[in-house]
Amino acid sequence: MPYVDGFIVAVPKKKLEAYVRLSKKCGKVWREYGALDYREWVADDVKVGKLTSFPRSVKLKAGETVVFAWITYKSRAQRDKINAKVMADPRLKEMTEGSPPFDGKRLIYGGFESLVKV
Numbered sequence: 001m002p003y004v005d006g007f008i009v010a011v012p013k014k015k016l017e018a019y020v021r022l023s024k025k026c027g028k029v030w031r032e033y034g035a036l037d038y039r040e041w042v043a044d045d046v047k048v049g050k051l052t053s054f055p056r057s058v059k060l061k062a063g064e065t066v067v068f069a070w071i072t073y074k075s076r077a078q079r080d081k082i083n084a085k086v087m088a089d090p091r092l093k094e095m096t097e098g099s100p101p102f103d104g105k106r107l108i109y110g111g112f113e114s115l116v117k118v
Helices: 013-032 076-088 090-096
Strands: 003-012 037-042 064-073 108-113
Touching (some): 076 090
Antiparallel strands (some): 003 064
C-alpha cells in the first residue's frame, strides 16, 4: 500500500534559493534510495486564518514563505528503510548537522497511509 511523508516548513524568502538547492539534493538522495516521488511546493495562495492555517501552523514570520512537500513510497516499511539510509547519507550533513536554510523547530512532518484514491 502506498505511503507518504508530508511536511510543511517556514523558509525565509532571502534563503529560498539555498533551500531549493538543498531540496534538489534531498530529492536526488531520496530517489536514489527508492522513494517513488519527491515534491516540494512554495506558497502562492495561503491566507492567515483566524484559528488555523498553513502560516499559523509554522508560526510564519515577516519575510518568510511556506513550503509544502511530500515524499511517496511503496509502503511504510520501505519508507522506514529509505529514511534510515537518507539520514545517514553524508551528502545531507547540512540538513542534519549543519545550518539548513530553514528553522527545523517549525517544520511539521508526518507519515500518512492512503485513504482515498480517485
